[in-house]
Amino acid sequence: MPHNDIEHILNAINAVIVGKKTPVKLALSCLLAGGHLLIEDLPGVGKTTLAHTLAKTLGLSFQRIQFTSDMLPADILGVAIFNRDTHEFSLHKGPIFTQLILADEVNRATPRTQSALLEAMEEHQITIENQTYDLPEPFFIIATQNPSNQIGTFPLPESQLDRFLMRIELGYPDAQAERELLLGQDRRQLVHDLTAAINSDQLKVLQDAVSKVHVSSALIDYIQTILAYTRDSGQFVYGLSPRAGIALLRAAQAWALIAHHQQVLPEDVQAVLPNVIAHRLHLRVDNANGDFITDLINAIAIP
């Protein structure tokens, strides 16, 4: 049953990542909705652990790519190598050929390397020497990024940000969780010992279940109002793209599934909204202390 599976997964992850129930739920709904995840936070708050834990519990193959400024696209995608025995070029697959990739500190790579991920993220395929290769299914990228005010970063362009379904922040753990971290077992050991809660078939079933969560026309009205607001209110440099609208709906559906809702409710939309749209919008007038997502939610009546 989908719900039991979800409970299993959440329990398994929360055993490792303590005190982060909401970000974990968001991360899971992002993957269930088939989207890529961007985690933005300071080093050392558990970004890598989260990614690794997700991979393990979902039973996915896992690769970590550490991005650096001297990295080239071939380092990710792989290269075509001439085989002397067969007198043919054969592909030496790069780390991208994995179900779940942790692209660590993605904003330390140059734009050229960053954009190598673009095709992979959107089409689930890559092209080397005019040859197109399919990537394994399911295919997820969890990218982490250091806050952009740190040195040695190339900020991701809007086009690339738009391809991440969600951006989440982890933040410092609270006192209780921190205590648990300090007293408890080594996290790396915990991750290592994790067993898959589901297999990839079950994951496929879950993903199908997400797209089957009922969406009423009233809810579509609500989402459309949100999209129109970002485009017409004049607060933002650009409004949300249609892709962002689809992302919002999928994420809300996944959230509804995790929350045991029979249908998507406005509350589900509101729950994922900050993480789905915040990285896609730029305020025209930057007011650092105002929470513009809350303002946006408060401005829109539920139909």
Next chain:
Amino acid sequence: MAGLSLGALPHFIYQPIWVAIIFIAMIFWRIMAIRHLWPLPTKQLSAFKLIHLAIAGIAFVLLFISYGNFIGRDAGVALLTVMLSLKVVEIRHHRDYYISCFLGYFLVVTNFFYSQTIPTALLMFIVVIIMTASLISLNDSKKSLSNKGLIKLASSMLLQAIPLMLLLFVLFPRIAGPLWGLPQDAHSGKSGIDDSMTLGKISQLILSDEIAFRVKFNDQIPAQSQLYWRGPVLWQTDGTTWTELNKRYLMSSRPDFTTSGDEYSYTITLEPHNKRWLFALDFPGELPLTPASHYTYDGQLRSIKPINQRQKIRLRSYTQFNLNPKQDDAINNALQLPDKLHPRTRQLAQTWLQQSSQPAELINKALAYFNQNDFYYTLTPPVLTGDSIDRFLFESRRGFCEHYAASFTVLMRAADVPARIVTGYLGGEINPVDGFLVVRQRDAHAWVEVWLQDQGWIRIDPTAAVSPQRIDHGISTIMPEGFNTPLLMANSRQLIDLWQAIRNNWDAFDNAWNQWILAYGPELQKEFLQKIGMTKPDWQTMALWLAMGFVLMSLMISFYLFYHRPHYDPVSQLYSTFCKKAARAGCVRPKQQGPLDFATALKQHYPHLSQQIDHITELYINLHFGKQTVSVSDLRLAIKQFKFTASN
């Protein structure tokens, strides 16, 4: 406050200077108070209260000195203006703001006592918008609207009021004359032709560009030299001043006349001049429908009441007329000359009389005298002292219409030919934009009528003998170059033409405003209503139409509201009933709150009702956001039965 100032602004022109000074001082005081620089008068007795009272006292004294009383248009408006400005300083409560605003509206109305032109109307419209905006802002306690928003809302409210305004304008029964009796002083200070003529007087008029009247000819327009608009007829003279025939003759009998020749029908729109003359083209012979009028013995068309508002007059004139052809007593008045005056003139006339006693020949001699001697037509003649007629005829020989008319009349009378002076207007300018003939004060003219046996009174214009241009092409051809145009433009022909075009267009627009808006009195209303199909435009029918118009308009508004009402499906409506119940119990659902969150919030306040709240929420979610597997009646029932009861 800006509205008040703007509204009061035009009054400064008509009121004594101290009214403006007090008004501006009070507004300034208020502004300084708003900036917390100066204190305002308090309720209790204090220095500022005393200053305020002192200003009020001074204002009253000044008012009394200026007007002698507080009654009448000028004094009343001055009182209103000053008191309003004093009130502005005294504003403390909401109520005071309201009073100031409403007084402001009243101030707007008073402006129309003085001027009803388009610029005034536009200015007042702006004032009304600002006033309305301030009323809105008074009621907008949360200050949710910006200044721009206020103005926008006020404008749109006023625009929405326009259909109602039009309805009332068209259908509200009109009565002749202003709705309320204007005080006596309302019409003072109008310039125009007078009932007496002293040499040199018309010259002031000639420099006036003011419009005397406009004429619309129904078909063809007579030649410029035929456009003699007849006004007062002057008989009596003391040597310098000419006056009308005494009342006994003037009113005793009607003129005896016949008319013939081409017929011209036309409509005159006469500007108010506070006198009774209706300047008809020559002698029409018949009376116009409005205003009530009559002909005097000497053929003046006079209204019963002074013309103190714009008046439309429909008339028909003929190119030829034959006035009083039979001899009667009054004609002796046309031979009257002051004793012992004008000896040289009389002498000249006597020499002519010895050569011929035929009046026609005498006239020709006199005209030839003007024509063949060095007479000049000038608008700035030398001032004549002493025996002005003799000095003009034999010495200065420089003058304009009234000099020629007066001296010609004296010459004729000295030669025993009955003659009289007729004053009025000559010519006019056709505005090419709307085809109206515009007659201005500067077209004022004086000419002569002589009486010939069997032919009656015949028009002779001695000015024509000197300056035919004046007669044939109008006064503007002999005006100094650059007259009527701003000085700087006078050099360029193109600019003058442009200026002329702008003036013509504006004048045509102004005229349309006069013809249709200001002149919309009882007659025009009657005519217009008949045109749109009202068979019997009396006040009962108008009231009925007005009522029907109101009903129709409210029906239209209701239909609009009905079709644009928010469409709620039954489920949403039921849920909003539920929310209203909750709101009455003290839990208001914010518009952005989802049903689950709302249920959670409710359950915190009413834990004992959790089950019902959950049930209703579940049904609603299923129906509104879900697959609608339950029926609406379940929800209806659940919500109907639901009551917010306090926990026991």
